[in-house]
Amino acid sequence: MKPVLLLALVVAAASILAAGCVSPGDNATQPTTIPTETGTPVATTPIETDTATMSVTTAATTATGGEAVTIDLTADIMAFDTETITVPAGAEVTVNFDNQDDGIPHNLAVYTDSSAATAIFVGDTVTGPVETTYTFTAPSEPGTYYFRCDVHPEMNGDFVVE
Numbered sequence: 001m002k003p004v005l006l007l008a009l010v011v012a013a014a015s016i017l018a019a020g021c022v023s024p025g026d027n028a029t030q031p032t033t034i035p036t037e038t039g040t041p042v043a044t045t046p047i048e049t050d051t052a053t054m055s056v057t058t059a060a061t062t063a064t065g066g067e068a069v070t071i072d073l074t075a076d077i078m079a080f081d082t083e084t085i086t087v088p089a090g091a092e093v094t095v096n097f098d099n100q101d102d103g104i105p106h107n108l109a110v111y112t113d114s115s116a117a118t119a120i121f122v123g124d125t126v127t128g129p130v131e132t133t134y135t136f137t138a139p140s141e142p143g144t145y146y147f148r149c150d151v152h153p154e155m156n157g158d159f160v161v162e
Helices: 002-018
Strands: 032-034 042-044 058-061 067-075 084-087 092-099 109-111 119-122 130-137 143-148 156-161
Parallel strands (some): 084 156
Antiparallel strands (some): 092 130, 109 119, 109 143
């Protein structure tokens, strides 16, 4: 009976390794493959960011040839987890927004400048804790724009288009 158990463990370990998983306690990020609208898979690996700058976490090509990017953004203790978001010009931007502030409404809005007079995108306000997804097209003109929470304008930063 022991050889059967040993064989089962070896098969399970081989399956885990073949699937690209790591052993418990290993702190490794495996590359992932995401599909694109053109059907061509793009291999990506999450990038490391610090809390001052948030960059693109995944990239793909849309059916129209532009880039598609995904950003993770968190609101916690009345602050965003980044002061800068950087995306390619004209990219289709998907923001995975995580409002962790219990009972507090937040949103993501992008404007041409800090006057917030001309909106590029205004996301729905959601009361935390909740996660939502926003999707919009980044400006085609490179430059530094402005993002904020409309409910709490002191929560803001630079939206950089390259």
